[in-house]
Amino acid sequence: MARPVRFNVNAERDLKMVKEGPEGYSGEGFFTTNLDKVVGLARSNSMWPLPFATSCCGIEFMATMGSTYDFARFGSERVGFSPRQCDLLMVMGTIAKKMGPVVKQVYLQMAEPRWVMAVGACASSGGIFDTYSVLQGIDQIIPVDVYVPGCPPRPEAILDGFMKVQELVHNRETLRRRNADRYQELMTSYGIQ
Amino acid sequence: MSEQHHHVKLPEGSIEKTTTTLNMGPTHPATHGVFQNILELDGERIVSAEQTVGYIHRAFEKIAERRPLYQITPLTDRLNYCSSPINNMGWHLTCEKLLGVKTPKRVDYLRVIIMELARISDHLICNSIVGVDAGAYTGFLYVMQYRELIYEIYEEICGSRLTTNIGRIGGFERNFNNTAFTKLEKFLKEYPGVLKEFENLFMRNRIFMERTMGTGAISAERALNYGFTGPNLRATGVDYDVRVHQPYSSYEDFKFIIPVGSTGDNYDKWLVREQEMWESLSIIKQAYQKVQEFKGAEAEVYHADVPAYYLPEKKDVYTKMEALIWHFKIVMGEAEMPKGEVYHAVEGGNGELGFYLISDGGRAPFRLHFRRPCFIYYQAYPEITKDSMLSDAVITMSSMNLIAGEMDA
Amino acid sequence: MPLTNEIIEQKLVEHFGDQLTDFEVPYGLLSFVAPKDLNLKVMQFLYDDPELKFRFLTDLTAVHYPDKKGAELAVVYHLHNLVDNIRLRFKVFTDIAQPDVFTATSLYSAANWMERESYDFFGVNFVGHPNLKRILNVDEMDYFPMRKEYPLEDQTRIDKDDEMFGRGGSIGI
Numbered sequence: 081m082a083r084p085v086r087f088n089v090n091a092e093r094d095l096k097m098v099k100e101g102p103e104g105y106s107g108e109g110f111f112t113t114n115l116d117k118v119v120g121l122a123r124s125n126s127m128w129p130l131p132f133a134t135s136c137c138g139i140e141f142m143a144t145m146g147s148t149y150d151f152a153r154f155g156s157e158r159v160g161f162s163p164r165q166c167d168l169l170m171v172m173g174t175i176a177k178k179m180g181p182v183v184k185q186v187y188l189q190m191a192e193p194r195w196v197m198a199v200g201a202c203a204s205s206g207g208i209f210d211t212y213s214v215l216q217g218i219d220q221i222i223p224v225d226v227y228v229p230g231c232p233p234r235p236e237a238i239l240d241g242f243m244k245v246q247e248l249v250h251n252r253e254t255l256r257r258r259n260a261d262r263y264q265e266l267m268t269s270y271g272i273q
Numbered sequence: 274m275s276e277q278h279h280h281v282k283l284p285e286g287s288i289e290k291t292t293t294t295l296n297m298g299p300t301h302p303a304t305h306g307v308f309q310n311i312l313e314l315d316g317e318r319i320v321s322a323e324q325t326v327g328y329i330h331r332a333f334e335k336i337a338e339r340r341p342l343y344q345i346t347p348l349t350d351r352l353n354y355c356s357s358p359i360n361n362m363g364w365h366l367t368c369e370k371l372l373g374v375k376t377p378k379r380v381d382y383l384r385v386i387i388m389e390l391a392r393i394s395d396h397l398i399c400n401s402i403v404g405v406d407a408g409a410y411t412g413f414l415y416v417m418q419y420r421e422l423i424y425e426i427y428e429e430i431c432g433s434r435l436t437t438n439i440g441r442i443g444g445f446e447r448n449f450n451n452t453a454f455t456k457l458e459k460f461l462k463e464y465p466g467v468l469k470e471f472e473n474l475f476m477r478n479r480i481f482m483e484r485t486m487g488t489g490a491i492s493a494e495r496a497l498n499y500g501f502t503g504p505n506l507r508a509t510g511v512d513y514d515v516r517v518h519q520p521y522s523s524y525e526d527f528k529f530i531i532p533v534g535s536t537g538d539n540y541d542k543w544l545v546r547e548q549e550m551w552e553s554l555s556i557i558k559q560a561y562q563k564v565q566e567f568k569g570a571e572a573e574v575y576h577a578d579v580p581a582y583y584l585p586e587k588k589d590v591y592t593k594m595e596a597l598i599w600h601f602k603i604v605m606g607e608a609e610m611p612k613g614e615v616y617h618a619v620e621g622g623n624g625e626l627g628f629y630l631i632s633d634g635g636r637a638p639f640r641l642h643f644r645r646p647c648f649i650y651y652q653a654y655p656e657i658t659k660d661s662m663l664s665d666a667v668i669t670m671s672s673m674n675l676i677a678g679e680m681d682a
Numbered sequence: 683m684p685l686t687n688e689i690i691e692q693k694l695v696e697h698f699g700d701q702l703t704d705f706e707v708p709y710g711l712l713s714f715v716a717p718k719d720l721n722l723k724v725m726q727f728l729y730d731d732p733e734l735k736f737r738f739l740t741d742l743t744a745v746h747y748p749d750k751k752g753a754e755l756a757v758v759y760h761l762h763n764l765v766d767n768i769r770l771r772f773k774v775f776t777d778i779a780q781p782d783v784f785t786a787t788s789l790y791s792a793a794n795w796m797e798r799e800s801y802d803f804f805g806v807n808f809v810g811h812p813n814l815k816r817i818l819n820v821d822e823m824d825y826f827p828m829r830k831e832y833p834l835e836d837q838t839r840i841d842k843d844d845e846m847f848g849r850g851g852s853i854g855i
Contacts, residue, residue: 132300134307134329135678136354136436146417161302178820179307179328182299211332212827212836213819232435327818335827335834370709500739500792518767615709616760627741644741652795681818
């Protein structure tokens with residue numbers, strides 16, 4: 081017997097940004113809204129992720145890219161491996177201290193606007209590996225936007241994390257995030273110019 | 274060609290460097306895992322290669338010295354994470370060897386089903402990724418769909434898809450329910466057709482054959498000297514398979530063949546893995562049939578009767594005194610742990626996965642060492658790819674099925 | 683006559699006399715101790731002998747026994763005779779102050795990285811190894827982490843409170 085659904089019951093309310101467009105004023109043959117909102121809508125539905133897959137979470141990402149969970153329907157048909165061309169750095173798997181400089185280098189090479197998603201317990205906080213050789217979370221070296229916990233997270237969880245990134249990109253970010261003060265402070269706190 | 278290059282006369286005083294250094298760095302496309310190859314290239318030919326591993330070193334062996342035996346199972350999951358049930362079962366078998374636990378036949382047959390499903394899942398990824406690296410993405414996507422069926426079977430049994438932590442010392446944590454067997458039957462019915470279609474895409478495909486035949490070859494003597502095991506060794510012609518030579522978990526009751534190649538090149542490795550998937554399917558069918566022959570009370574057996582190492586059921590813990598005492602002893606680490614050293618090996622997806630366990634009578638092992646096949650055979654990569662083209666080196670790397678979690682532990 | 687543990691032990695004792703000690707058969711695997719200068723000679727004998735034919739190095743690892751003063755580090759070799767299907771294990775002990783052991787890379791290419799791993803974790807110095815550097819840990823590390831005196835966790839991290847994780851001063855783990 082199925083248990084009653086307890087989570088995500090307000091799908092109507094939460095998925096509003098997908099079903100309707102941004103608010104604006106429309107008339108015969110035209111529609112006006114903020115540039116922010118339109119650009120945010122375009123960006124959020126065409127995020128190109130960079131799958132930085134190191135270990136087990138990478139295999140769950142491969143399952144997410146497969147046809148059962150289909151990552152491509154979110155606009156991420158093209159996963160790229162070149163940091164210059166990608167918007168979203170998805171760090172999936174344990175990052176050891178030996179790998180830390182590599183992650184930082186890849187992050188630095190990404191062009192603005194860029195977002196970071198930490199997939200899995202190891203990327204979020206070190207996971208079950210509280211050892212001398214594992215970095216306890218990638219937020220020690222780069223700023224992270226969304227954390228997806230799980231060991232490994234189910235593909236639905238990865239998709240949920242991705243949708244949260246989409247919400248960030250669409251609703252919460254201004255057009256030129258890189259010029260905002262708060263962002264600049266965050267970058268300097270990580271030692272990134 | 275390189276001969277022409279040497280006839281070119283460089284002007285006086287120019288720097289003579291004849292090779293290019295290329296870094297196939299820790300971040301690969303095509304999700305192999307994190308290890309680095311620094312290649313010296315002469316045009317497109319590889320002159321030498323130097324590897325750096327350890328980018329995902331998680332200190333499993335040191336963590337294991339802190340944890341009691343049953344808590345080490347989740348660590349073994351993350352060794353070869355494409356086929357984690359095999360690692361789990363290998364660890365349980367090692368503990369059972371140390372503790373002197375004998376599992377009933379039904380448990381053995383259920384373990385065989387799980388292990389062969391994991392082997393299919395591992396070889397599927399390897400073969401389809403070889404296709405992706407050769408440029409054929411379709412096979413991979415098509416076959417991943419059917420890996421989901423395997424994940425669903427794991428989910429019914431233990432609740433998790435990838436890092437399964439299946440089983441306990443002495444058996445399983447719960448009996449396989451009817452849904453698991455229904456899903457297994459569905460898999461056994463649908464999968465052979467899929468595997469045949471996947472084969473038709475690659476096996477006699479002219480482009481694939483020309484890409485993989487003759488590349489990445491290694492002779493049997495060198496392979497044995499390098500400590501190769503598993504499909505990489507069987508592709509060179511040596512028929513060493515731990516399931517047959519030192520059977521564990523009642524593998525001697527099953528009939529299957531060991532597919533063997535001849536030259537050890539990439540095409541042979543692909544074929545060996547493909548045939549091993551067919552053999553695994555046949556083993557699963559035999560095991561399923563044997564499991565169904567148990568009737569009545571025997572069909573309910575899913576663990577050995579070892580109260581000292583297998584946690585009793587919760588309802589007994591709440592009502593019976595002995596069960597409560599055993600529960601307390603196991604969880605607090607007061608159970609009798611013999612002193613000794615044991616080495617046990619299972620046939621993992623990549624070869625002989627060995628566990629060397631030294632116990633000093635305490636709760637946690639004194640020393641636990643994993644004999645990881647990936648780590649050992651990756652050493653041969655410079656020798657294999659010497660004088661081969663760069664694109665062949667990529668396919669060689671993916672056909673060796675290098676899993677970073679197993680390499681670095 | 684099929685090869686058994688007794689035949690192997692007998693041939694070894696015939697060839698090396700009483701330099702090999704502690705012959706025992708835990709869980710069906712013949713296991714003995716050799717003095718550290720003889721490790722290559724023992725492996726070469728086991729390789730060349732036409733009856734013994736141990737030509738596959740399964741595993742090479744090290745163990746730290748802090749209580750055995752003068753012989754703290756042990757290097758353990760697991761060998762396998764693929765034709766007759768017999769395994770064997772032998773150990774050599776060495777002092778932690780001067781942990782020099784001859785390398786097996788001339789005989790088995792598989793030993794290359796396995797010895798680097800043992801060096802990385804325990805500090806065993808393999809004499810004659812072509813490239814003895816750290817392999818799994820960061821190159822700048824200055825201690826040998828698997829030795830018993832070093833802890834598992836990174837002592838320099840400030841964000842996690844050991845008390846909250848069930849370890850730390852008051853618990854004593």
